Amino acid sequence: MSLDLTRIKALCFDVDGTLSDTDDLYTQKISPFFPRFLFKNPDHTARRLIMWVEAPGNALLGLADTLGIDDEMIAVINWLSTHRRQSSKKFLLVPGVDEMLRQLHGRYPMSVVSARDEGGTMAFLEQYNLVKYFDAVITGLSAPHTKPYPDPILLAAKKMNIAPENCLMIGDTTVDIRAGKSAGAQTAGVLCGFGEESELQKMGADIILKDTTELLKTLDFIGN
8 A cells, every 4th residue: 555645636535434433432332232143343333333323325325326226315315314403413523633624724625525415414514613624515415426436526626626636535434445546536544434444455545544633644744
């Protein structure tokens, strides 16, 4: 794995597991219900379940793309979005992400590239006053197809006026890595979300970071 820093002119960030933290408290609560004789890694299984509950659009929209049932799935996503708005649960922020974005702002054009619905994506960004850092916010239905297709990254690159091959896609799952590579961008896999290092490496991530904030050090902006 190697990252060509000279190519990077813009940054694209996934949301769930990359900017928005998973709820480890919920993971700890439900993990004991997955017996080890059936589940090799109960914490991992619990974490995946939390991902499904907190961000169902990611899986559903990807499935819709595969099956070619976008219109039907939109109705499901809209229902889920309405249901989620009734919840008082607040989003969690990956520690240090706000400061990282502050330091990167103005040095690179930056975009959000999320499979979440627009309402959920904007709710998270607005909760932590992060909207000001991004030149474009691409959500699950912004482009003809969502991740793992390249469409959302190509759209983000167009809005930032940067060639796709000069973008760095940062995300925590193989879906993010596949989308980035399909668009011709470089990719950074982060381990603070739902993905496993082995699967991110297998998918061809150009670099693996312990968490999203390590991007600062990678781009040589620590202390600046």
